Amino acid sequence: MSHTPFPESGGFDTQAIQDKWQERWEKADPFRAGGSEDTRPRKYVLAMFPYPSGDLHMGHAENYLYSDIVARAWRHRGYNVLNPIGWDSFGLPAENAAIKRGAEPREWTYVNIEQQKQGFRSYGVSFDWSRELHTSDPEYYHWNQWLFQRMHERDLAYRKESPVNWCTNDQTVLANEQVVDGRCERCGAEVIKKKLTQWYFKITKYADRLLDDLNQLEGFWPHKVLQMQRNWIGRSIGADIDFRIEGRDEAVTVFSTRPDTLHGATFFVLAPDGDLAAELVAEATPEVQERFQTYLAGVSRQTEIERQSTDRPKTGVFLERYAINPVNGERLPIWAADYVLADYGHGAVMAVPAHDQRDLDFARAFDLPIRVVVDTTAPITGAIPVIELDDEGVPIDPGMDDSIDELNPAKTGLALVGEGRMINSGALDGLSKRNAIARSIEQLEAAGTGRAAKTYRLRDWLISRQRFWGTPIPMIHTADGRIVPVPHEQLPLQLPDAAGLDLTPKGTSPLGGATEWIQTTDPDTGEPALRDPDTMDTFVDSSWYFLRFLAPNDATQAFPSAEANKWAPVDSYVGGVEHAILHLLYARFITKVLFDMGYIEFTEPFSSLINQGMVILGGSKMSKSKGNLVLFKDEIDAHGADALRVALGFAGPVEDDKDWNDVSTTGAQKFLARALRVAQDVTSEPSVVWAEGDQALRRVTHRLLADAPALIDQTKFNVVVARLMELVNATRKTIDSGAGAADPAVREAAEATAMVLDLFAPHTAEEMWEMLGYTGFVGLVPWRVADPMLLVEDTAKAIIQIDGKVRATLDVSAKIDAATLEDLARTDDRVLKALAGREITRAVVRPPKVVSFSTK
């Protein structure tokens, strides 16, 4: 193969070096994880597996660099490391490409995988290639179907009719997590609500555990991600309160975080698209029915974007029915309004306009009464106000001074949500908000009309998709209306050939058009039956793939429990923050489900998480549509894999975004050439005695050896590169103007450089190692332990401060005692000059580094 050496590589043919080592790695396959015979402790490193959308881009370059750095570092530190790779190869882009070009989704997908694979090989990533998997292979999705059926058995997979998110462009439903700002996360089209019957995974059953277990991850996952998940799960604590509805037998329950304000409830609101509203309207007068239907039609036409826009005026219709307040028997008019959501809480609220901004806005729009029940002017700390009692021992309501217009919600339009003391609330009067919440729950429980309750923002995970390129849902709809699993001996239920199928989005699954495929028989009766035409959300695939890597070719089970318990949870998981909720929440959920089923012994999938920032260009995201893509392949071709890796590793902290303009591949090339030249210049033999080498250089070498492991653990990769540069610079200096190239310390430094540089520039490191006279792979060589004797300095620089300003520095022995150091400082010329006769009133001496004098 002909090639031209990269420029700026100091005469080294880095292209040839790269080719040479990639060929050797491919042949020797040195990065396979050890099997059961391997007694070293294990580490599982994983980068979020790629979707094969085309060639690799800079985001991949960063992501897989970081996981490779960690994997390589752990190998050097004596671990049996698993660093696998696979493809998240089901999904919409394949299908859309297929529609556009008339190719099969499968073909498009597997061509892309081949391309990405070449990309990874050219990048020198130390994967265990023997465990490669594709989620679009029946050998993989078989076990999605298995998982689905196990969950179905436990009522964790179920069907329900509910308003769902519908992407108007992709013509499919979406999970709540896939709607971003009212738009489809994938294509950006507006999302509307539709009422459909779909398959769900009951993630809400795990809400408490998903929330509480986040505490275990504190310090190991980015704080930001933990916080995002907490907010997403959104646990609210309060009470369920039962309201009787006039003319109806069953009570209606509402959830409220403010049961203390029950006396301030003046009306009642139902979600217009909920079941209860429909029921009440069915019994209403024709006029009410008509008004309601008109309103509902308007509401359902709205997109999520319209619905979410702030400052929207409140709208609603009065249903001419009344709810009865359980604490005082008051009749509360029932309205239907779209500010109440059908799928949160119970889809109904008691409205307390004085103390809830939304209720207040609604009350003011429709002229409904407003009653203040918390006096927010009353002190809640300090002396408890004296409550006067009337003749019967009932507290006299102190009332609120309603001459204070600034505090009258009806006038200001501002609900009083702050702290205060209860008024107009019977036996709760005088209590602080906090105490009143607790007391009101006690009262409701005593009366049997309410109870403490929790509600979550998290909704169940909608997993059906009306698209082709995904895992078929392994269920059968029988003629008599039962829904039964596909018998396990018929699994995997494979996708039919896409040829001849109409894949265009039309709102129903393309599989419905696969006549032969969709028709089957009822496994119980033998009667004709239909398969479920939908496929699963591809996030099901990625929610457990890290377990499949432990035995990707096992045709008998999803994964062997014994292997899973040995390797998993993943020790270091690397990926973008865009998955902070979606993928990471789902994987945590499925892990807990598998734990409950007894397949694994751990409850969290990823012990530590690294979120890399984005690679941007000129301050904005790179994208094909903007035409500002920096291509992975172009950079490898222009500067070499190692230069790209070093440049990215050095560009800044892992979690920060990196502007491509600040990523210096040419700087990295220069550094790599300097490192190679150092190795080339070494004239001593591997057998030299290092202890006889130059002490100053040895100290630099050993400080790096001592610090590197902790720096890697703290993901301060950019600092490790900086320290490598310092070592190479120090070695250069020793060769050129110090002890010379033959000094043993020079060899020791060059060898240490190769061993640590392997994390960032594996090709260069291997080449250095070979230049230094070794034959094996440096990537497999254990790091040397730093000599503690070389880490303690025998001299130190002491700083002398006077009134907080550094006035002198002294070279002193590292073992100097406080009295000697203080004497030296007090008699130093510069100190005397700076004192200018002022008297020292205080001296703080911290040998050997600091003397601090204070003066008058």
Add this chain to the structure above:
RNA sequence: GCCGGUGUGGCGGAAUGGUAGACGCGACCGACUCAAAAUCGGUUGCUCGAGAGGGCGUGUGGGUUCGAGUCCCACCACCGGUACCA
């Protein structure tokens, strides 16, 4: 609005409460060269000063401390998440 995060040279960024700016990019000066590239050496926070040397400096204002980029309080700016969630 609510929740979280971040503010350090021209730029990317270092810095267990102890000399702020490691390491690099860029820039400038020099060596080599017919010349350029590459390479090598030097300078490079701002400012006053010929120099010696001094003053000021980590978003702003306060505080704790012998000593604060680092700890505490208040504020400002930017970024991210989320939002009729009852």
